Amino acid sequence: MVNNAGLSLSKSLLETTAKDWDLQHNVMAKGSFLVSKTAAKALIDQGLGGDILYISSKNSVFAGPNNIAYSATKADQAHQVRLLAAELGEHQIRVNGINPDGVVQGSGIFSSGWGANRAKTYGIEEKDLGRFYAQRTILKREVLPENVANAAFALVSSDLSHTTGLHVPVDAGVAAAFLR
Numbered sequence: 763m764v765n766n767a768g769l770s771l772s773k774s775l776l777e778t779t780a781k782d783w784d785l786q787h788n789v790m791a792k793g794s795f796l797v798s799k800t801a802a803k804a805l806i807d808q809g810l811g812g813d814i815l816y817i818s819s820k821n822s823v824f825a826g827p828n829n830i831a832y833s834a835t836k837a838d839q840a841h842q843v844r845l846l847a848a849e850l851g852e853h854q855i856r857v858n859g860i861n862p863d864g865v866v867q868g869s870g871i872f873s874s875g876w877g878a879n880r881a882k883t884y885g886i887e888e889k890d891l892g893r894f895y896a897q898r899t900i901l902k903r904e905v906l907p908e909n910v911a912n913a914a915f916a917l918v919s920s921d922l923s924h925t926t927g928l929h930v931p932v933d934a935g936v937a938a939a940f941l942r
């Protein structure tokens with residue numbers, strides 16, 4: 763089961779309303795709690811083990827401005843990974859996460875206004891945003907949806923059968939979001 767549903771409201775602390783906070787936390791922190799709970803029940807009943815994945819974010823680690831509600835709920839999701847890995851291991855259920863950054867291509871979050879907003883902030887055209895983000899990374903590579911999918915596949919494959927409670931960054935290298 764993959765906890766992927768999400769949305770992003772990027773606002774400063776003073777602009778963020780209690781409604782914004784609730785929406786972000788209801789969809790991501792509470793939503794993934796409820797879905798993980800339902801999935802875990804089915805997996806425990808089946809007795810075959812299984813995988814729960816969280817698509818968290820670089821922002822669960824990175825402390826950038828104007829992101830209080832989104833980043834806080836991503837940090838909540840990231841800790842759910844560790845908590846559930848510890849709790850569900852006895853049922854051979856592995857719980858891992860992925861921390862992507864700046865996946866512009868194919869993203870509803872970016873295409874529904876967030877991308878235009880970011881492009882304006884940086885003084886570039888929206889179509890150049892992916893390449894712009896790439897230049898901020900260590901590897902200078904744009905992160906594509908398939909890079910996230912490949913990490914998900916690796917985490918649920920038998921190659922990583924002994925790994926649980928891990929977050930894999932898929933961000934082309936962002937030193938400020940290195941896990942310590």
Ligand SMILES: NC(=O)c1ccc[n+]([C@@H]2O[C@H](COP(=O)([O-])OP(=O)(O)OC[C@H]3O[C@@H](n4cnc5c(N)ncnc54)[C@H](O)[C@@H]3O)[C@@H](O)[C@H]2O)c1
Nearest residue numbers: 766767768789817818819820862863864865868869870871
């Ligand atoms: N795009 C990025 O740069 C990026 C970076 C880090 C993390 N993420 C995370 O990756 C995940 C996918 O994001 P994306 O960029 O592909 O955006 P997206 O908008 O393409 O996908 C998000 C999906 O969540 C669904 N969703 C939203 N609210 C829902 C609800 N209440 N119930 C059920 N489904 C709901 C939407 O319908 C949509 O299909 C999100 O959790 C996002 O926070 C994205």
